[in-house]
């Protein structure tokens with residue numbers, strides 16, 4: 705099972721933080737998806753969470769790239785159509801499998 709860690713930001717993780725998270729067995733990090741999950745569970749809601757992985761974290765001090773919001777937004781735009789198709793297919797399946805009231 706993969707593990708996602710909530711790091712609320714707004715800053716992105718440092719290389720040292722990413723290395724600690726990897727050592728702890730974390731596979732992905734996020735800022736806002738997990739708080740939404742926590743609120744949904746608190747409200748007793750059934751939910752299906754989908755999150756788009758937008759960027760790799762930087763693990764090496766030789767790598768001068770930096771994770772940033774602009775990159776995250778760019779990938780979310782690039783992947784939006786695929787996500788729309790996935791959600792449409794999922795909702796179609798829900799429609800097939802729900803009893804009429």
Ligand SMILES: O=P(O)(O)O[C@H]1O[C@H](CO)[C@@H](O)[C@H]1O
Nearest residue numbers: 733734735736737738773776
């Ligand atoms: O990490 P997740 O939960 O996808 O959300 C975060 O991803 C972007 C990081 O810039 C922001 O939109 C923030 O909401």
Ligand SMILES: Nc1nc2[nH]cnc2c(=O)[nH]1
Nearest residue numbers: 711733734735758771776
């Ligand atoms: N904490 C965190 N959340 C993100 N959401 C999108 N990219 C990132 C990231 O690199 N770190």
